[in-house]
Amino acid sequence: MLVKIKELTFIYGEGLPWQKKALDNISLSINKGDIYAIMGSTGSGKSTLIQHFNGLLFPTSGTVVVNGIEIKSGVDLKKLRKEVGLVFQFPEQQLFGETVLEDISFGLKKLGLNVLENEERITESLDLVGLEPEKFLNRSPLYLSGGEKRKVALAGVLSMKPSILVLDEPTAGLDPHSRIDIMASLLDYIKKNEATMVIVSNKLDEIANCCNRGLVLHEGFVIFEGSFLDLFQYPDILFRAGLELPFFPRLYHRLKEKDLKLSRIPLTREDFTLGVRKCLASHRLF
Amino acid sequence: MIEVKEVFYSFRKGTPQEIKALSGVSFSIYPGEFVSIIGPNGSGKSTLAKHLNALLIPQEGDVYVCGLNTKKAEPYLIKRIVGMVLQNPENQAVASVVEEDVAFGPENLGLPSSEIVKRIEEALRSVGLWEYRQYPSHLLSGGQKQKLAIASILAMEPEYLILDEATNLLDHVGRSEVIEVINFLNSKKKVAVIQITSSMEEVLLSKKVAVMNNGRIILTGSPEKVFVNSEILRKTNLEAPDVVKLSQEFIQLGILDRVCFAEEDLVSSLCSLRLKN
Amino acid sequence: MFSFSQVILGQYLPGKTFFHRLDPRSKILSFIIITIGLLGTDKLWVIFTYLASLYFLYYLTELPVKYVIRGLKPMIWLLLITSLLHLLFTPGKTIMNIFFLKITEEGVRQAYFMGGRLITIVGFSLLLTYTTSPLDLTDGIGRLLKPLSFLGLPVQDFTLMMSIAMRFIPILYEEADRITKAQISRGADFGSGNLIEGARNFMPLFIPLLLCIFRRADELALAMEIRGYRSEGKRTRMRELKMKISDYFTLILLILLTVVVYIV
Numbered sequence: 001m002l003v004k005i006k007e008l009t010f011i012y013g014e015g016l017p018w019q020k021k022a023l024d025n026i027s028l029s030i031n032k033g034d035i036y037a038i039m040g041s042t043g044s045g046k047s048t049l050i051q052h053f054n055g056l057l058f059p060t061s062g063t064v065v066v067n068g069i070e071i072k073s074g075v076d077l078k079k080l081r082k083e084v085g086l087v088f089q090f091p092e093q094q095l096f097g098e099t100v101l102e103d104i105s106f107g108l109k110k111l112g113l114n115v116l117e118n119e120e121r122i123t124e125s126l127d128l129v130g131l132e133p134e135k136f137l138n139r140s141p142l143y144l145s146g147g148e149k150r151k152v153a154l155a156g157v158l159s160m161k162p163s164i165l166v167l168d169e170p171t172a173g174l175d176p177h178s179r180i181d182i183m184a185s186l187l188d189y190i191k192k193n194e195a196t197m198v199i200v201s202n203k204l205d206e207i208a209n210c211c212n213r214g215l216v217l218h219e220g221f222v223i224f225e226g227s228f229l230d231l232f233q234y235p236d237i238l239f240r241a242g243l244e245l246p247f248f249p250r251l252y253h254r255l256k257e258k259d260l261k262l263s264r265i266p267l268t269r270e271d272f273t274l275g276v277r278k279c280l281a282s283h284r285l286f
Numbered sequence: 287m288i289e290v291k292e293v294f295y296s297f298r299k300g301t302p303q304e305i306k307a308l309s310g311v312s313f314s315i316y317p318g319e320f321v322s323i324i325g326p327n328g329s330g331k332s333t334l335a336k337h338l339n340a341l342l343i344p345q346e347g348d349v350y351v352c353g354l355n356t357k358k359a360e361p362y363l364i365k366r367i368v369g370m371v372l373q374n375p376e377n378q379a380v381a382s383v384v385e386e387d388v389a390f391g392p393e394n395l396g397l398p399s400s401e402i403v404k405r406i407e408e409a410l411r412s413v414g415l416w417e418y419r420q421y422p423s424h425l426l427s428g429g430q431k432q433k434l435a436i437a438s439i440l441a442m443e444p445e446y447l448i449l450d451e452a453t454n455l456l457d458h459v460g461r462s463e464v465i466e467v468i469n470f471l472n473s474k475k476k477v478a479v480i481q482i483t484s485s486m487e488e489v490l491l492s493k494k495v496a497v498m499n500n501g502r503i504i505l506t507g508s509p510e511k512v513f514v515n516s517e518i519l520r521k522t523n524l525e526a527p528d529v530v531k532l533s534q535e536f537i538q539l540g541i542l543d544r545v546c547f548a549e550e551d552l553v554s555s556l557c558s559l560r561l562k563n
Numbered sequence: 564m565f566s567f568s569q570v571i572l573g574q575y576l577p578g579k580t581f582f583h584r585l586d587p588r589s590k591i592l593s594f595i596i597i598t599i600g601l602l603g604t605d606k607l608w609v610i611f612t613y614l615a616s617l618y619f620l621y622y623l624t625e626l627p628v629k630y631v632i633r634g635l636k637p638m639i640w641l642l643l644i645t646s647l648l649h650l651l652f653t654p655g656k657t658i659m660n661i662f663f664l665k666i667t668e669e670g671v672r673q674a675y676f677m678g679g680r681l682i683t684i685v686g687f688s689l690l691l692t693y694t695t696s697p698l699d700l701t702d703g704i705g706r707l708l709k710p711l712s713f714l715g716l717p718v719q720d721f722t723l724m725m726s727i728a729m730r731f732i733p734i735l736y737e738e739a740d741r742i743t744k745a746q747i748s749r750g751a752d753f754g755s756g757n758l759i760e761g762a763r764n765f766m767p768l769f770i771p772l773l774l775c776i777f778r779r780a781d782e783l784a785l786a787m788e789i790r791g792y793r794s795e796g797k798r799t800r801m802r803e804l805k806m807k808i809s810d811y812f813t814l815i816l817l818i819l820l821t822v823v824v825y826i827v
Contacts, residue, residue: 041457042428056744078750086748094745096770106767110750142774145327156749173373173455175327175484177523202457242459247528251553258557273535276556280541283560341788362791370789377782380790382730383575386698389801391790402801420577424734438790 002164002196003030003053008062010048022048024220025062030196035187037207037214037228038200041242044217046168046200047089053166053198054084066164082111085162089169092149095141100126103141104156111160125159126152128192129185147178154182158189165190166198171206179206204238208246208267216241232265248272288315288338288368288446293347295333307333309501310347317445320472320479322489322509325498326523331482334498335448338480339368352445366395369439373451375431384426384434385410385419391442402441409440412475413467429460433467440471447471449481453488465491486513486527490547497522510547575696581809582624582694587703589810593817594691600821601680609824610679617686626693634689635682642681650674699802701726706804720794727783735776742771 010023022045030036040046051057052064055077064071069080088094097103104122113121126133129151136144141152154170170186171179187210190197201207207214208228216224216231218241224231231237232249245253248266252275255262262275295308307330315321315338323331336342337349340356349356351364372378381387385406392402410416413433418426423434432452439447449468453461469491471477481492489495495512497505499522505512512518513526514534525531529552536542541559546552577583582590601613621631655669692700705722712718743753746767753764 041459051744054748056747081748081750084748086745088741088745088748091745093775094742094749094767094771096767096774106751107749147327160750176525242457244458251532251549254549254553255556258553260557260560269532269535272532273539276536276541277539280559339789341785361788362793362796365789365791372782372786372789374782376734377779378786379730380727380783380787382697382726383577386696386801390787390792393798393800394791394793394796396797396799399799399801399803402799406801422575424730435786442791 001029002032002034002067003028003198004063004065005029005052006063008049008052008059008064010045010052010057011060012048014060022220026217026222027062028215028222028225030198032196033194034213035190035197035199035211037211038198038217039202039204039207039214039241039243040217041202043219044241045220046217049217050086050166050168050198050200053164054081054086056086082160083162084164084166085157085160087154087157087165087167087170089172090150091153091157091170092141092146095149095153098140099138100141100144100152101137103152104159107156107160121159121161122155125155128158128189129155130181131155147174147181150174150178150182151185154185161193162195163193164196164198166200168200169202170199171203183207183210202243204243205246208232208249216243218242228267229265232267287317287350287352289348289350290314290334290337291348291350293334293337293344293349295337295342295345299345306501308337308344311498311501311503312347313496313503313506315446315478315480318472318476318478319494320492321481322492322495323480323482323498324484324486324489324495324512324522324524329498329522330501331498332450333501335370335450335480335482338446338448339370340364341370362394366442367444368446368448369442369444370448370450371432371435371439371452373454375428375435375455378435378438379423379431382422382424384415384421384423387423387434388419388438388441391438395442405441405443409437412440412471413437414463427460428456429463432456432460432464436464436467436471440477444477446478446480449479449483451482451484454484486525489513490527497524510545513547514545576626576630576693577696578625578694580624580694582620582690584809585694585813586804586806586810587695587699588706588804589806589814590691590695591700591703591707592814594687596814596817596821597687598684600817600824601683603821603825605676606827607676607679609827610676610683613683614679614686617683617690620690621686624690624694626690630693631686631689634693635685638681638685642678642685645681646674646678649677697729698726699804701729702800702804717794719798731779731783734779735772738775739768739772742768742775 005026005028008023008026009021011019011021013019026049038046038049048057052059052071053066055071055075058071058073066080067083069075071077095103097106101122104125105118108118108121123133126136131148131151136152141149144152165186167186171182174182183206186197189195199207199211211228213227215222216237223241224237232245235245235253238245248268248271251272252262252265260279262279264275266272266275290311290313293308293311297305297307311330311334323334325331333342337344337356338351340361343357351367354364356364379387380390388406388409389402392405406419407416410419413436415430415433415437418430423431426434436447453464456464465488468479472479479492481488483489490509492509495507495509496503497512497518505515505518513530519526529546529549533542533546533552537545542555546555597613601610604610650666650670650673651664653667653670653673655667657665658668658671659666695703701722704725705718708718747753751764751767753768
C-alpha cells in the first residue's frame with residue numbers, strides 16, 4: 001500500500017484558546033496506480049489532509065505512512081518529498097524564475113542529474129503539458145496566459161517525476177479548454193510513469209471520468225469512502241457535503257424520480273445515450 | 287441605457303507590443319436587461335466590461351452611460367450608475383467588518399450618515415447577509431464574500447451590475463448562492479445584469495448573449511439562438527451547455543425532435559416518450 | 564478554515580457595552596492619559612489599582628479572558644527582557660552576586676515595576692483594540708491628526724492606508740505560509756547555507772510574495788475605484804464620530820485621576 005492513513009486527527013493551534021479541529025479521525029488507503037479523489041467543499045479540510053502526504057503537517061494523533069515512511073517530526077522528509085509531488089492551488093502564483101527554463105530547473109536541480117538528463121526531463125515535461133519547448137523555454141513566465149502559466153508550474157513538478165502526484169484543485173479558475181488540457185496531461189503522465197495520483201476537487205464533473213475511488217470530506221469528517229459508482233448512488237451524501245452530482249448521474253436520478261430507470265449509473269455521454277436507448281427499447285419505442 | 291459606439295482600444299498602444307483588445311465594438315444595454323458576454327480568452331470581454339463603467343476610456347469611439355459620455359463625465363458619477371464585481375472574492379473587501387465594507391461606497395459618494403445606514407441595511411438584506419453585518423469580512427465563505435462585494439455595490443444603488451467571472455472561483459454552494467442573489471436583483475429589483483462568464487450553464491440564465499471574438503462582437507441574440515449556431519461556436523472555441531449537446535445527440539438518434547435548454551425540459555421530454563407508448 | 568489572522572492581530576470583538584460605545588477619539592486619548600499616569604507613579608499599590616480596574620473593565624466589556632491571554636502572548640518576551648535588563652543593570656544596594664552580575668534591591672523593585680507597568684499598558688491597549696473596530700480606530704487617529712491636514716498633509720489617504728494595511732497583514736501572512744510550503748514541496752531549502760546562499764534561497768519565497776502583494780494591491784485599487792473612491796474627494800462616514808457627554812466625562816475623570824496619581 002502506497003499511502004496508509006489511520007485515525008488521523010489534526011488540530012490547528014493545539015492547546016491554544018483558538019484551536020480548531022480540521023481533520024477528525026480520518027482513515028484511508030491508496031494503492032499504487034490508483035487515481036484517488038478527495039472531494040469536499042471549501043473549508044472541509046481537503047487542503048489540510050493533503051499537506052500530510054509529504055510532511056508539511058504532522059498528525060496531532062493517528063498515523064500517516066507514505067511510501068513506507070511514517071510521517072512524524074524527526075524523520076528526514078527530503079527523500080519523501082522527491083517522491084511526492086504536491087501541487088498547491090494556483091501553483092502559477094509560485095513561479096519566480098526569469099525564464100520558464102529557470103523555473104522548471106528549480107526543483108530538478110535538487111535531484112542531482114547530469115546536464116543531458118536535465119535537459120531531457122525539461123523538454124519531456126513541457127511536451128507533456130502541451131507547450132512547445134523551443135517556443136516557451138526562454139520566455140518569462142510572467143507574460144504567459146493564465147492557462148500557460150498553470151501548465152509551466154505543473155511541468156516544474158512533473159519534471160521531477162514524482163511517483164505520487166498530489167494536486168489541490170489543479171484546474172481551479174481556468175477556462176474550460178485549459179481545464180480539459182490539464183486533466184489530459186495529468187492522466188498522460190500517470191500512464192507513462194505508472195504513477196499514483198491524488199486529486200482534490202469540488203468539481204465532480206471533471207474527475208468523474210478518470211478517478212476510480214475517493215472520499216468525501218465534510219467539516220473534517222469522512223462522510224463517504226469508496227468507488228464513484230457507489231457514491232453516485234446516494235445523492236444525499238454529496239448534497240450534505242455541498243457538492244454537485246455530475247451531469248450524467250444527475251440526469252439518471254432525475255429520470256429515476258420520474259420512473260424512467262436506466263440499468264446503471266452513466267458516467268459518460270456514451271453510457272447515458274446507450275442507457276436511454278436500451279431503456280426506451282425495452283418499452284418497445286425504438 | 288448604455289451605448290457603446292464603434293469603440294477601439296489597444297493595450298500598450300503605439301509600442302511594438304501593442305495588443306488590440308477592441309476593434310470597433312458597438313453594443314447597447316437597456317435598463318433591466320440580463321446580458322451575457324462570452325468569448326474565448328483574449329477576445330476582449332473584460333476590456334469591453336471595463337469600458338461600461340469608465341474604468342477604461344475608449345481610445346476611439348464613445349461610450350454613453352445614461353447619456354453621459356465616459357470621456358467627459360466625472361468617473362465616479364459613472365461608477366454610481368454602473369457597479370462591478372470582480373472574480374477574486376479575496377481582494378474586494380476594503381474594510382475588515384462587513385457593514386463597514388458596505389459603507390465604503392456610499393461614503394465615497396458623500397452621502398449623509400443616516401442615508402448610509404439605511405442603504406447598508408437594504409443592501410445587506412438583499413443579498414441575505416444582514417445577520418452578518420458585524421462579522422469580520424475575512425471569515426466569510428467564498429460565496430458570502432462575493433455576496434458582500436455585490437452588497438457593497440448595491441449600496442451605491444446602481445442601475446447596472448457587471449459581474450466579471452464573479453462565480454468562477456467559487457464552489458458549488460457559493461456559486462448557487464450568488465446566482466440566486468443575481469436572479470433576485472434582476473427580476474425583483476430591476477437591476478440590469480451584465481455577466482462575463484465561461485460557464486455556459488450560467489449563460490442560460492440571461493436573456494441576451496453577445497459573443498466576442500478578436501475584439502469584435504460577432505453575434506448577439508438569445509442563448510437559444512447562440513447555442514445552436516454551431517459555426518459561431520466552432521469559430522470561438524466555445525461549447526454549448528451539456529444539456530444542449532446531449533439533446534442534439536438525441537435529435538440525431540431520432541429520439542427527440544427539438545433542442546432542450548434546461549435539464550427539466552430534457553428529463554420530461556425523455557419521460558414523455560415513454561408515456562406516449 | 565483556520566486563519567493566521569486570528570493569531571496575529573488584536574482582533575476587534577463587536578459588542579454593545581459602554582466601552583464599545585465610547586468615541587474612538589476619547590478611547591485613544593484615555594489610553595494616552597492612562598499611560599502617562601502609569602509612567603508617572605512610583606508606588607506599587609497604584610499600579611495594582613490600575614491593574615485591578617483593568618480587570619474590572621474587562622469584566623464590564625464582557626471580553627473572554629482567553630482573548631486577553633492570547634493578545635499578551637507575543638508581548639511576553641518584551642516583558643521578560645525589559646524586566647531582566649532592569650533587574651541586572653540597576654545600580655544600588657547589592658543583595659545577590661551571580662558571577663560578575665550584581666542584583667540590587669533597586670533592581671528587583673525596578674524589574675517588577677516595569678513588568679507591572681508594561682502588562683497594564685498592554686492590557687489597556689488590548690482593551691482599546693478589542694472594543695474598537697480597526698476602521699473606527701484609524702478614523703479616530705485620523706480625526707486626532709486632522710489639524711495636520713491644514714499643513715497640507717494627506718491625512719485622509721493616510722488613515723485609509725492604515726486601515727487597509729491592518730486588513731491585509733494577516734492575509735499576507737497566510738500567503739507567505741502557503742508559498743513557503745509550496746516551494747518546500749518542490750525541494751526548496753529555507754533553513755541552511757551561509758548568508759549569501761541563504762538570501763538566494765529566499766528568492767523563491769520573496770519574488771512570488773512580492774508579486775502577490777502587487778497583484779492584490781492592483782485588484783484592491785480597482786475595487787476601490789469601482790466604488791467611487793477619489794483621493795481628493797470629500798468622504799462622509801457611516802458613523803459620524805460624535806463626542807458624547809459620557810466621552811467628556813470619562814476624559815475628565817481620567818485626567819483628574821492622573822493628577823491625583825502624580826500628587827500622591
